[in-house]
Amino acid sequence: MYWPIGTPKTYATSSSSGPEFNLVVSDDGITNPFDRASINEPPQHPYVSSTEPCHENGAQNALPEPSVESTTPLTPATPATPAVRAVERGDPDQPDSAAFASTQISDAVKLPLKDPVLGLRTSPExxxxxxxxxxxxxxxxxxxxxxxxxxxxxxxxxxxxxxxxFDLLMRPDSAILVVHTTQGYLITYSLATDSEAHVYKPYFPSYANIQRRRQIHAGPGGSAPDQFLWGPGEGAGVRDVSVRFRMVIKVDAGIESALALDDELVVATRKPAAVQCIRWTPDNSGSQTKTEMISRMGWLDKKITITEMTHDRPMNLSTWITSDGKAHAVQRVSARKLAEGEADPKKLFKGYCFHSPRGKFDHARRAVINARFSLIAVGCANGSIHVYSARDYAGNIPSSHIHTLPVSHTVSGALTTLSYSPDGYCLFAGFEKGWATWSVYGKLGSHSFNFDDSVAETAGEDWLSSVIDAVWLGGGSELLMASRDREAIWAIEMARSAVAGCYNSANLLRTVLQTSTSVMIYRGYDLPDLASISAEPFLWHTAEIPPAYLLNQWPIRHTVISPDGRYVAVAGRRGLAHYSVNSGRWKTFLNEAAENELPS
Structure with a gap:
């Protein structure tokens, strides 16, 4: 279903030289020692003292929340408990605030230019x-x-x-970012956007030049004069984004793993082993923090900790991997059942164990949920991936199949990341020494274990020999990967079958591949051998999708071919584009408003 095509594009996250502009670095609530205004001030303790008086529910008096003007919902001060404490200092809107350092870059606050990538996170935007x-x-x-x-x-x-x-979390609506640090802190930031403000606008100093360009690009189907520099999906412009510090949460019990959900931040602690739910906003009773000890969860073994948590929003299901190598399907007890008295108010979660290791090589390391096919993939210590079918929410999760590597565990190394494509048809697995892809039900696609590590290292192609994290872009049209100890990220363009986006008889009969900006039609059905599809270029008809359509409607979601193979239609966010194989011409809507009236 998915095949990588061409060489990847490399994007650098750092530069060999410093920026020409001043970068604003955040002190995250700590008084900046290089700020002149704070030289004569006594040092401030970085978190709320545990000796403060507590309420009956164990929550301490939280500090007042800084005033932050943002388009996103503000996060109130998190009540401090013996295990979770909020840290807030300063007002980000004030220029002299300790929340942000001075814009003057000194030697003490310069950012390292060759910092490796730790992780990648993505949202629809x-x-x-x-x-x-x-x-x-x-x-x-x-x-x-x-x-x-x-x-x-x-x-x-x-x-x-x-x-x-240490790790980065993102709320599903991408309004809040959470950084997990090595010393057990959770630093929260808000991601604010302005729909009216745009950046990276083309500027043409020559008035005659812009008038001539208006004449060239005018007419039906032509792009605006300032859009000829833009690529797929950039028709709406580049919106302005700002990152603002919010607060710091100290977890004295130690953080094993954390999960950012729509309504709360779920934290699995180490000593004592427990799960804490910190709401972004207080509930009706004013409470903001709830805790359940793992020892009181009857469906979990005693004396274990939760090493990894994942959540799938469409299925409303989470997976927990425990220190004993087991994997559990978990759901939050609904507030309605708690209000109606149908559930124990002290019980926050209910779950079922669906993966029990038979030996140390079967210990679970990573898990990911495929909502399209109701599957749960569990990556094990030996590199194999066990896939289970989630038939209901009552613990009926039998084994479905197993993805096996073409090489041994010694060659591949430990599993580092696991991710399904947005449509669920492809599974990507990254390892310490390479990566591999499978179809949804276990057919091996492509892998990088045949490459020589020394050649990849010499050429600087570390994406072939090591992957620490990967995310899908453009509805599965591209795969973004990060390698260990490298400040670069690689974007691989993927060609996927048209069946993945539009399942019909014509797409099953004729082979059509869809990429980010083109479609490829197979024309080798006259060959005597029809058991396999040839990769010879002359047997493939490639057609580039019109840039005017990609400008506003990228990514392409659906591709369909006519039963006789003479016509192809593609559909992005809205509208469609029609292609004739015989003439090699495209047809699109002349009126942009009419195109937007047709939903994809």
């Missing part, structure tokens, strides 16, 4: 690149991968107090 130490994140757009829209840097004071970046 944004791509967030988390670097190991200096940067909180680098924000790019799904359509504008080459344009950095915002950079959040952490100062030396923040790094020394809270620790380096």
């Amino acid at each position: 944004w791509i967030v690149v988390c670097r190991h130490q200096s940067d909180l994140n680098t924000v790019c757009g799904q359509e504008w991968r080459t344009a950095i829209l915002a950079v959040g840097g952490r100062s030396v004071s923040s790094l020394s107090t809270y620790g380096e970046n």
